[in-house]
Amino acid sequence: MNNITTQPCPCQSGKTYQHCCLPVHNKTGRAESCEQLMRSRFSAFVLQLGDHLFDTYHSDYRGNLSAAELAEKTLDWKALQIIATESLADSGFVEFKAWFLEAGELHYHHERSNFVKDHDQWLYCDGIFYPEQKSGKIARNDSCLCGSGKKYKKCCGN
Numbered sequence: 088m089n090n091i092t093t094q095p096c097p098c099q100s101g102k103t104y105q106h107c108c109l110p111v112h113n114k115t116g117r118a119e120s121c122e123q124l125m126r127s128r129f130s131a132f133v134l135q136l137g138d139h140l141f142d143t144y145h146s147d148y149r150g151n152l153s154a155a156e157l158a159e160k161t162l163d164w165k166a167l168q169i170i171a172t173e174s175l176a177d178s179g180f181v182e183f184k185a186w187f188l189e190a191g192e193l194h195y196h197h198e199r200s201n202f203v204k205d206h207d208q209w210l211y212c213d214g215i216f217y218p219e220q221k222s223g224k225i226a227r228n229d230s231c232l233c234g235s236g237k238k239y240k241k242c243c244g245n
Contacts, residue, residue, distance in 0.1 A: 112130070126169075162189060
């Protein structure tokens with residue numbers, strides 16, 4: 088079995104985990120844009136890396152959340168779809184859909200996340216959520232969103 092570092096990154100950038108989100112997760116690299124931080128945060132949710140989620144959540148916005156709470160697996164995250172992104176000198180946003188399985192059904196969380204750059208580090212602040220668009224359907228013959236290359240019915244839909 089392959090080590091996670093040589094497998095495709097959970098953020099579906101097309102790179103291996105070791106050449107994508109791992110350096111940001113283990114702090115040997117830094118997110119160069121708010122999109123790169125968003126991708127690393129999605130991968131951290133998939134891999135349950137609460138410390139990374141906590142460390143990249145702006146302290147003015149995270150309230151009483153702890154790294155342990157952020158590491159809890161609450162959903163089975165499957166795919167990240169970036170819709171729009173903008174990184175300025177010290178702020179930016181990423182609009183995305185994060186696909187997940189819940190009770191055997193595929194849904195997505197649609198958000199426009201706001202980021203700031205503080206001391207040369209991108210941090211997640213908050214987001215605009217689109218609750219009216221929380222669920223979606225994928226046809227059984229569509230490609231699976233998890234990036235396996237298989238049809239949905241032969242992968243996450245079985």
